[in-house]
Amino acid sequence: xxxxxxxxxxxGGIMGAxxxxxxAKKGLGAVVLLEKRSLAAVSTGHSAAVIRTFYxxxxxxxxxxxxxxxxxxxxxxxxxxxxFRNTGYICLLGEHTAAAGLAVLxxxxxNHTRAVAVEMDEIGELVPGVNADGIVSGIYEPASGYxxxxxxxxxxxxxxxxxxxxxxxxxxxxxIRLSGDRVTGVETDAGEIRTELxxxxxxxxxxxxxxxxxxxxxxxxxxESDLVMRLPDGFGRFPVVSDPNLRVYFxxxxxxxxxxxxxxxxxxxxxxxxxxxxxxxxxxxxxxESGTFKRVPAFRQGEYLKGWASxxxxxxxWHPLVGTEPGLEGYYAFFGGSGHGxxxxxxxxxxxxxxxxxxxxxxxxxxxxxxxxxEGEQFASxxxxxxxx
Ligand SMILES: Cc1cc2nc3c(=O)[nH]c(=O)nc-3n(C[C@H](O)[C@H](O)[C@H](O)COP(=O)(O)OP(=O)(O)OC[C@H]3O[C@@H](n4cnc5c(N)ncnc54)[C@H](O)[C@@H]3O)c2cc1C
Numbered sequence: 226x227x228x229x230x231x232x233x234x235x236x237g238g239i240m241g242a243x244x245x246x247x248x249a250k251k252g253l254g255a256v257v258l259l260e261k262r263s264l265a266a267v268s269t270g271h272s273a274a275v276i277r278t279f280y281x282x283x284x285x286x287x288x289x290x291x292x293x294x295x296x297x298x299x300x301x302x303x304x305x306x307x308x309f310r311n312t313g314y315i316c317l318l319g320e321h322t323a324a325a326g327l328a329v330l331x332x333x334x335x336n337h338t339r340a341v342a343v344e345m346d347e348i349g350e351l352v353p354g355v356n357a358d359g360i361v362s363g364i365y366e367p368a369s370g371y372x373x374x375x376x377x378x379x380x381x382x383x384x385x386x387x388x389x390x391x392x393x394x395x396x397x398x399x400x401i402r403l404s405g406d407r408v409t410g411v412e413t414d415a416g417e418i419r420t421e422l423x424x425x426x427x428x429x430x431x432x433x434x435x436x437x438x439x440x441x442x443x444x445x446x447x448x449e450s451d452l453v454m455r456l457p458d459g460f461g462r463f464p465v466v467s468d469p470n471l472r473v474y475f476x477x478x479x480x481x482x483x484x485x486x487x488x489x490x491x492x493x494x495x496x497x498x499x500x501x502x503x504x505x506x507x508x509x510x511x512x513x514e515s516g517t518f519k520r521v522p523a524f525r526q527g528e529y530l531k532g533w534a535s536x537x538x539x540x541x542x543w544h545p546l547v548g549t550e551p552g553l554e555g556y557y558a559f560f561g562g563s564g565h566g567x568x569x570x571x572x573x574x575x576x577x578x579x580x581x582x583x584x585x586x587x588x589x590x591x592x593x594x595x596x597x598x599x600e601g602e603q604f605a606s607x608x609x610x611x612x613x614x
Contacts (some may be wrong), residue, residue, distance in 0.1 A: 226415045227391060228384035230257040232422040232581070233411045234427070235434055238269035239378060239567050240545075240559045241426030243574030246304060246381040247389040251578055256390050257418060258382065259411070259440055261397030267377040268428055269567060271535030273451055273484055274377075275465050275476060277314040277369040279337045280614040281329050281607035284592055285544070286419040291572040296372050299596040304384025307372040312477055313464035315343070315351055317520075319359045320471045328607035330364050340366045352463050354523040371465060371476055374380070374567055381571075401425070401438040403435075408507040408555030417463070420611035422581070424473070424557045429538045430496040431546070431560030440550055444561060444594065448496040448538040450509045451486040453478050454527035467613070475524075483527055485517045489564070489611030498536055505532025527585045535566040542603035543610055547573055547581070547593035557581065558595050564612030 231253050233246040237260030242423055245258040260266070276296055278289040294310040318326040320415070333340035343365045351365060382392050386574045393415070401423055402410040406508050410419045432442045433569040458481060465476035467488055475485035485566035509530055518525050540546055540561040547559050559577060562569070573593070606614050 226393060226396065226413070227255070227257060227418060228416070228417050229255065229261050230420045231255045232257070232424065233418055233420045234258045234291045234424045234426055235411065236260065236426035236428055236560070237264040237266060237378065237382070237392065237394065238426065238428045239265070239374065239570035240428065240574065241424070241560065242378040242381040243571045244424050244426060244559055245390055245392070246571055247575050247578035248387040249385040249388040250580065251582055253357065253582060254389070258392045259392060259396050259398050259413060260392065263394050264382060264392070265375045265491055268361050268538065268562065269374050269378055271451065271533050272374045272567045273353055273371065273474070273486060274374040274567050275314065275369070275463065275477060276309070277465065278333055278340065279314060279316055279364065279366060279467070281313065281325070281331055281332050282604055282614060283332060283336055283612050284588065286332055286338060288569050288572045288588060290338060292337065292568040293368055294418055295571050299377070299380065303377060303380055305376070305380030307377040307380060309370055310374045310477065311370040312462070313351070313469070314366040315348065315464050316364045316467040317348065317360045317470065318362050318364065319470040323361055325607040326364050327360070334600060337488060338366065339368050340364055347357040352466060352521065353461050354521050356522060358519070369465060383500045386566060398427070398434065401434060404439060405591045406552050406554055408553070409419060423527065423555060425557055428560050428562070429536045431538065431558065435558070438556060439554065442540050442546065443598070445539040446496050447499060448494040448534050449486065449564065450505045450513070450534045451484055451538050452505055452513055452532035453509060453530045454483045454524070455530055456481050456483055456524070456527045463483055468516065468520055469613070471516035471520055473513060473520065475517050482530070485513050489613060496536055501534065501536070503534055505534055509534070509543055537562070538612055539563045541598055543572065543606065543612060543614065544604045545569060545593055546595040547577060548588050548595065
């Protein structure tokens, strides 16, 4: 293993792979990516990977617009084709969710997305066979869709190898080394790498890595599951559907599949990130199927293929932690995706790499700084909490 690097990125999920990619692409020098398991092995590889602009904050909307542009042009923007599928995205609104949905629409229109309000007849056309119980209207985003998260991460890393990125899979960072108020290296289970720049992109272990540098992050972890079914041939097209009333979401999966999961508002299900059962449990499977089949009864014709459980790493305002820590030179946080970080990873990483290189970033990332909580400037969302942002 190398003994020196210009930067060490800890964690090979979407956050770490993206920032390592852009740092290498922009010529930082010797960039090392450490992944203790395999690339995209944890939250990213189990993500529904939906890319939508459905947010009530200007910054996250603008980042998501950029994300859509990047995913749709994966070859140029992300090192390879990410299998982005432009299915569209619809959020179904009931009486209790209409106000939040309209606040989102207003924010989206203010930021010039193509989101529109849709009435029941249009919803019926967009989601054939939909059961309209409890729905009063919807917000539809024609430009949205989903990508292949594992392929995305592999592309980012493989392409960046051409620019000198060195990635070690199966090598865990054990400690960030400091001398006074400066980063001096990263200890790993395969030896130490001396560096003056470290990016903590350890996802669910972001807090643990932070502690090794004397930083105490407030995070919660929730068990989150998805299942995949095969639909009958010729089932027909439908967009990504978010259904806060029945608390499920679902989307196509490839050419004749369905991927579905539970959506917020749902309770956080605390999980030990070092010891959880990665299989879909029966009660959760029943809850996902119940909501999904209620909304589109024809999905019952599908055949269950597989399911899994993974982790949301949740910050106190459900937005990622990105940036420096006061009084600590050479350290950047980049974790806390809070159940919606897949899409945000690449555009934030692009700007974060500019900040690190002393260039002007396309997006001002200051609102994501970890110190926002003690400074009383956390994000607010039209939905209260939750990953709908
Ligand atoms: C079921 C589910 C559905 C989701 N759906 C969506 C969605 O539709 N759209 C969306 O935008 N987001 C979604 N998300 C959220 C999104 O997937 C996450 O926010 C995002 O993947 C987090 O990326 P990450 O890189 O921070 O974390 P991770 O992908 O967990 O990566 C962190 C990596 O760091 C490694 N690591 C940790 N500690 C160390 C160490 N000490 N040394 C070396 N490596 C280390 C881990 O092994 C891991 O691979 C979903 C998440 C889940 C679980």
